[in-house]
Amino acid sequence: MTIPPRLRKPMLIVHVFSSVGWAGAVIAFLALALVGLTSQDIQTVRAVDLGAVSITRMAIVPLALASLLTGVVQSLGTRWGLLRHYWVLFKLLLNILAVAIVLLYSQTLETFRALAVDPGSDLGEVRAPTFVLHSVLALLLLLVATVLAVYKPRAMTPYGHRKQRELRRTELGS
Amino acid sequence: MGDPSSDPQAAEDGGAVPGRISSTGTPAWVKAFGIVMAAVVLLIVVMLLTGHGPSRHMHGGLADHPRPSADAEGRGHP
Numbered sequence: 001m002t003i004p005p006r007l008r009k010p011m012l013i014v015h016v017f018s019s020v021g022w023a024g025a026v027i028a029f030l031a032l033a034l035v036g037l038t039s040q041d042i043q044t045v046r047a048v049d050l051g052a053v054s055i056t057r058m059a060i061v062p063l064a065l066a067s068l069l070t071g072v073v074q075s076l077g078t079r080w081g082l083l084r085h086y087w088v089l090f091k092l093l094l095n096i097l098a099v100a101i102v103l104l105y106s107q108t109l110e111t112f113r114a115l116a117v118d119p120g121s122d123l124g125e126v127r128a129p130t131f132v133l134h135s136v137l138a139l140l141l142l143l144v145a146t147v148l149a150v151y152k153p154r155a156m157t158p159y160g161h162r163k164q165r166e167l168r169r170t171e172l173g174s
Numbered sequence: 175m176g177d178p179s180s181d182p183q184a185a186e187d188g189g190a191v192p193g194r195i196s197s198t199g200t201p202a203w204v205k206a207f208g209i210v211m212a213a214v215v216l217l218i219v220v221m222l223l224t225g226h227g228p229s230r231h232m233h234g235g236l237a238d239h240p241r242p243s244a245d246a247e248g249r250g251h252p
Contacts, residue, residue: 090207
């Protein structure tokens with residue numbers, strides 16, 4: 001079932017907005033992470049840890065899920081399909097991988113949240129270099145997905161070739 | 175049959191046309207991309223199985239600083 005033309009652009013807007021918003025939230029996370037990495041004030045670093053948890057829960061996770069969901073709907077509702085073109089398939093896999101990592105990373109965030117509110121923890125324990133590493137990796141992943149989305153390199157999957165042959169047979173027969 | 179290049183959806187998408195037939199065989203970029211993705215996923219799985227998790231990001235581990243009690247959280251939370 002294809003998306004009606006009048007809904008196609010609004011759906012695309014939602015997908016692009018959530019995807020770009022996701023990248024923006026990761027950039028905000030990275031900015032906080034850099035502050036946490038360089039500050040010598042333990043209260044600042046504690047605040048960074050708590051802020052990182054909030055950004056993840058309230059922005060990164062919802063936007064990542066929205067990007068994934070709208071991307072799937074967009075693919076299934078257009079002739080691109082979800083599995084017919086390698087660029088769509090790879091974008092889907094990258095999105096699923098990124099969402100899985102974000103959800104798994106919540107455990108790490110919870111650990112640092114607990115340390116941040118523990119008055120007995122010291123600067124070395126609350127400082128989280130992992131925040132910088134993971135946010136940079138996330139941005140790289142999102143950049144690759146963006147490049148795929150813009151360039152849409154041509155290559156159909158075997159499934160896509162089969163569907164295309166069926167479509168042409170149907171069109172020739174009609 | 176409509177010309178795929180005049181497909182309005184293709185114009186909206188602004189990129190390669192979904193209807194055009196691409197050459198058979200898997201392009202090199204697909205193979206390279208697939209290999210890199212498989213390696214990344216494998217690396218992540220290995221790291222998870224070998225204990226890459228919250229405890230590796232801490233100097234002392236939670237054992238040195240047990241989770242705070244509810245009272246401590248209330249006082250310490252900004």
